[in-house]
Amino acid sequence: MTAHPPVRAVIFDYGGVLSNMRWDVSRQLEDAHGLPRGAIMETLYRTPTWGEIERGRGDRAAWLAEAHRLLEARAGRPLPRLHDAWRGAHQPVADNVALARALRPAYRTAILSNADRSLRERLRATGLHDLFDAIVSSAEEGMAKPEPAIYRLAAERLAVPPTACVFVDDFEPNVEAAVAVGMRGVLFYIDRGHDLRAMLADLGLTITPADQA
Secondary structure: OOOOOOOOEEEEOOEOOOEEOOHHHHHHHHHHOOOOOOHHHHHHHOOHHHHHHOOOOOOHHHHHHHHHHHHHHHHOOOOOOHHHHHHHHOEEOHHHHHHHHHHOOOOEEEEEEOOOOOHHHHHHHOOOHHHOOEEEEHHHHOOOOOOHHHHHHHHHHOOOOHHHEEEEEOOHHHHHHHHHOOOEEEEOOHHHOOOHHHHHHHOOOOOOOHHHO
């Protein structure tokens, strides 16, 4: 196997890596309303309609309305807007945001996210947009992870080869796809207590100490 060149860039997934998806809140809402575990996420993000939305096609409001109808169908009764409650609980992962800040300027950084067209607006609202050298949103590009081309596009936007990139995601197929195009892959789970700074350091990255970032 050919050795990797030195790491020059780190590419972050957004939801689950830079934004805490608050799976605990999702479970609490499901338990409170007698829904099967995973129902809130599945009716929002595991549908053909989402597959269109994340590629920039279709109407966002119609997608959200459909997700609510699907959730009510699972419950067999009317429900409050549980998807809105769950999404409203999402919040930046402070340690990983600080890490992204500490990586620059020694490393190039990007966000690569399967997202609807509201991603940039959400990044600006949380002060994250300008922390990165590139933002690659599936809805803007018309393709989504784990399609190989979107990983290559992210590397191109950073002006580095894929082999000089580390890609971080919380969904294993997305990490596997990054590795397949030559990147190093890191599978990160916030709800398992993973320390992303340590995981990157294990790959040889030199990171500014948190108190100096």
